[in-house]
Amino acid sequence: MRRRISVLASTTVVAALLATAVVTAGTVSSASADDDKGRAKNVIYLLGDGMGRTHVTAARERYYGASGKLTMETLPAQGYVSTYAVEKGSGQPGEADFRPNAVTDSASAATAWSSGVKTYNAALGVDAKGAVVPTMMELAKKSGYRTGNVSTAEVTDATPAGQMSHALARGCQGPVYSDAACQDITVTGAALPTSDVRVTPIADQIARNGTADVILGGGLGRFDAADETALKGHGYSVLGSIATQTTATKTDLAAAAGQKVFGLFNKGNLTIEKSKSERPTSAEAQEPSLPEMTSKAIELLSQKKAEGEKSDKGKGFYLQVEGALIDKRSHANDAAQTLAEVKAFDDAVAIAQDFAKRDGNTLVIVTADHECAGFNIIEKGTFTNAEAATPPANTDSGNTANNSTPSRPSNARDAARSTGIINGAGAADPKNFGPATFRTPTDPAGVVDGSPEAGLWLSYLSGNHTGADVPVYAAGPGADQLQGTVDNIALFGIVGRALRVIG
Amino acid sequence: MKPRTPRAIALVAIAAVLIVGGGAYALAASGASGSSGGSISAGAARTTFPGLVAPSGQPELESIGKAHPRPGEVVQAAGPFDDRFLLENLAFDGAAVSGAVRVTSDVSAVLDLEVVAGFYDDTGALLGTGRFVHHLVDDGSHSVAPEELVTFTIAVPSGIAVPAVSVALGVPVLVNE
Numbered sequence A: 001m002r003r004r005i006s007v008l009a010s011t012t013v014v015a016a017l018l019a020t021a022v023v024t025a026g027t028v029s030s031a032s033a034d035d036d037k038g039r040a041k042n043v044i045y046l047l048g049d050g051m052g053r054t055h056v057t058a059a060r061e062r063y064y065g066a067s068g069k070l071t072m073e074t075l076p077a078q079g080y081v082s083t084y085a086v087e088k089g090s091g092q093p094g095e096a097d098f099r100p101n102a103v104t105d106s107a108s109a110a111t112a113w114s115s116g117v118k119t120y121n122a123a124l125g126v127d128a129k130g131a132v133v134p135t136m137m138e139l140a141k142k143s144g145y146r147t148g149n150v151s152t153a154e155v156t157d158a159t160p161a162g163q164m165s166h167a168l169a170r171g172c173q174g175p176v177y178s179d180a181a182c183q184d185i186t187v188t189g190a191a192l193p194t195s196d197v198r199v200t201p202i203a204d205q206i207a208r209n210g211t212a213d214v215i216l217g218g219g220l221g222r223f224d225a226a227d228e229t230a231l232k233g234h235g236y237s238v239l240g241s242i243a244t245q246t247t248a249t250k251t252d253l254a255a256a257a258g259q260k261v262f263g264l265f266n267k268g269n270l271t272i273e274k275s276k277s278e279r280p281t282s283a284e285a286q287e288p289s290l291p292e293m294t295s296k297a298i299e300l301l302s303q304k305k306a307e308g309e310k311s312d313k314g315k316g317f318y319l320q321v322e323g324a325l326i327d328k329r330s331h332a333n334d335a336a337q338t339l340a341e342v343k344a345f346d347d348a349v350a351i352a353q354d355f356a357k358r359d360g361n362t363l364v365i366v367t368a369d370h371e372c373a374g375f376n377i378i379e380k381g382t383f384t385n386a387e388a389a390t391p392p393a394n395t396d397s398g399n400t401a402n403n404s405t406p407s408r409p410s411n412a413r414d415a416a417r418s419t420g421i422i423n424g425a426g427a428a429d430p431k432n433f434g435p436a437t438f439r440t441p442t443d444p445a446g447v448v449d450g451s452p453e454a455g456l457w458l459s460y461l462s463g464n465h466t467g468a469d470v471p472v473y474a475a476g477p478g479a480d481q482l483q484g485t486v487d488n489i490a491l492f493g494i495v496g497r498a499l500r501v502i503g
Numbered sequence B: 001m002k003p004r005t006p007r008a009i010a011l012v013a014i015a016a017v018l019i020v021g022g023g024a025y026a027l028a029a030s031g032a033s034g035s036s037g038g039s040i041s042a043g044a045a046r047t048t049f050p051g052l053v054a055p056s057g058q059p060e061l062e063s064i065g066k067a068h069p070r071p072g073e074v075v076q077a078a079g080p081f082d083d084r085f086l087l088e089n090l091a092f093d094g095a096a097v098s099g100a101v102r103v104t105s106d107v108s109a110v111l112d113l114e115v116v117a118g119f120y121d122d123t124g125a126l127l128g129t130g131r132f133v134h135h136l137v138d139d140g141s142h143s144v145a146p147e148e149l150v151t152f153t154i155a156v157p158s159g160i161a162v163p164a165v166s167v168a169l170g171v172p173v174l175v176n177e
């Protein structure tokens, strides 16, 4: 049942929160002519949700062959990003009360690069103690940049929401408020008044905070008629109709113009590329692809002169692009769908990089928030532990000093759990842990996906996120800072300094 | 869709006064200047939304008030996520309605789910409502049950004078990962 918050009680709560959450603010940076030297005019930050190192390798081998390269792999600076989260109430790294959690979710990861703080899984735009932290997109907007946020998920989902909302719990998406979905008294001690941003449904925040000028993705069902009124009041062109829940189409997107555009192309997440290519006449096939949304967002954000703007010289833009379905289809352990989404994401990278090359002063960063599902390339003809009756043998009868404990003599396939290639002969068995196989460009003619002859054998560890570091690729001003291994909160500083929005 | 009451308006006013009076329009970062480097512009975070009335009460569905199921019926009431789930195994014994929500879109975990039940008399008039609330607390102990199937039981609220003979069920809150 809903906790009844009396006026007196809520006064106390608000006062207490102000006492704990307000800390010294840093200096507001103002870009002087000197500061502007070396500034990146634009930053395009692309992330494949759940895209680990193997996702990249497997997509390369499937679509371009072993000796080929995805576009992201051609960027000059390359490194790794560590992605761990922290527990609720934790301090930041180096603080006495720092309590890390090895595996992040998309919310904690998005908050790390958006706001430069470690936070707990499910938190957006707040630190692990619940204090609101400004996001890079808010800082960029405040400094005069145009801003865009593109995703194949609902735009209220964790990754896009990490830049344009502040919420204790990622489930507080809307259209309506709910105590269970929005409050977290483990973090705040007592329920917050419902006027507090941290328990305001994310859709309500996005419709009213003006943080992103261009918002493209899914999630129409999260917004209601009042949100449409608010968006239009802020000057957005709303594609389709929120009030009638009419999704926008790629035709609407192509015709969109102006400084502020809000277009949602599905009531929920957008549709996977594999399905759209197999059903070209379906309603879902009218959704734009991630590359199409990326291209349009860049076009809208890089317009030379806005109507009514005196100067021709816009300050630049900050655009985030998420390939969300890489993660969602990895959770589902569907390699064919996963790899098609990685390909679409990489095509979006190509569009960003083409723009950056023409522009000459754009920082492009390509990374992921975390790895999903322990994706692996296994040797052709081999099997995984999930398919085995016993783990691998570890007995060395030639030199028993090498024996392990406990000792196992053999590693055998379990016929009940390994009933064939999952996208081939074993497709009909829902309990089959067999691999998925894919033809690669160098396989002999006639070799098909799902066959034992196919060159690329893929397997998943689980249906959940893993704690593996993720790759990062970058080009443009400041990209050299991504050479090597960085933690995900460092991405905030790298982008912020490139745009000169933090000192 | 968003319930509004005078009480909620009073809360907004008090919160606003306190925030302005406390000298802090927006809450700033504590850890942001740590290992990530750089100092942060205060006040960039958008934390207030003029014109947005703070919600009060639990999420409801207009369709529950408009439904008039016939005696013995258990029907679905329209909500914003009807294309994302199926209601299964519905049963009503006069004291409680039970069933399962099978989430059909992109499920690795059902983060939040609320089911509202309207209970009606033999003329189809709404007697009262009850609700089922699911919120996933990610404490590392993942369920052995299928993630996409959430079972529920919602009792007829106490204090209803005449027997409830039919039910309408709707889902105002659904978030899955």
Ligand SMILES: [Zn+2]
Residues within 6 Å of the ligand: A050, A106, A327, A328, A331, A372, A465, B177
């Ligand atoms: Zn995920």
